[in-house]
Amino acid sequence: MTLYIWRHPKPMATEGICIGQTDVAVDKRKLKRLANRIERFTRLQQLPKVIWVSPLQRSLKVGQILARRGFQCRVAPELAEINFGEWDGRSWAQIAKQEIDDWCDDFAHFAPDHGESLQQLFDRVEMWLAKRLAEQDNLPILAVGHAGWINAAKMIAAGQNIPKVAADWPSAVTYGACSCLEI
Known part of the structure; x- marks a missing residue:
């Protein structure tokens, strides 16, 4: 796939700001530019006009334009960014250093209060990918997602494997960039 x-x-x-599932706005022109790129790519590659998006407006609104x-x-x-729970939407400076240290010490399994761990994100990503593989008709899948989800x-x-330490987590994908994955 x-x-x-x-x-x-x-x-x-x-x-x-710590942004995971906080639903933040995006400039309408940037949403339209990304939709234009996806539409052009789809046309040039002669792909089906089906786009998967997360319910967060920074992804959803691109899908709505398309x-x-x-x-x-x-x-x-399942395509939503990692849920940072109590941290989500707060300034990184407002999050207790000890909590961030706890996260770094158990990077794969620590979850902020009411949030999810990296292990839970990986499980969610694997579940979505497995569903797409099970219903796969050998056509490529197009999606608009989030940096943490894409890295996972x-x-x-x-x-x-899931990184055990924060230093092993890859850099975030550039905004608007396309990643091609073979699953």
């Missing part, structure tokens, strides 16, 4: 997944456009006013252009837009909660999917596709 081939998965083409674009990272959503850069959200507005999020510098220094839906107005004839795409089928499928919303999947890349690691799964490469057969890598």
Whole structure:
């Protein structure tokens, strides 16, 4: 199965903020630009006009633009970014150093209060990928996702284990960039 997944456009006013499932806005022009790139790619590659998106507006709104252009837009909660729970939407400076140290010490399994661990994110990504493989008709899948989700999917596709330490987590994918994964 081939998965083409674009990272959503850069959200507005999020510098220094812990953003996971906080639903933040994106400039409409950036949403449209990404939709244009996806539409052009789909046309050039002669792919089905089906786009998978997360329910978070920075992904969902790209899908909605494409839906107005004839795409089928499928919303999947499993595509959402990692849930940082109590940390989500807060300034990194407001999060206790001890909590961040606890996270770094148990990177794969620590979860902020009411959030999810990296292990839970990987499980969610694997579950979504397995569902797509089970219903696969050998057509590539197009999606708009989030940096943490994309990194997890890349690691799964490469057969890598969940990082045990934060230093082993890859850099975030560039906003608007497309990753091609063979699953």
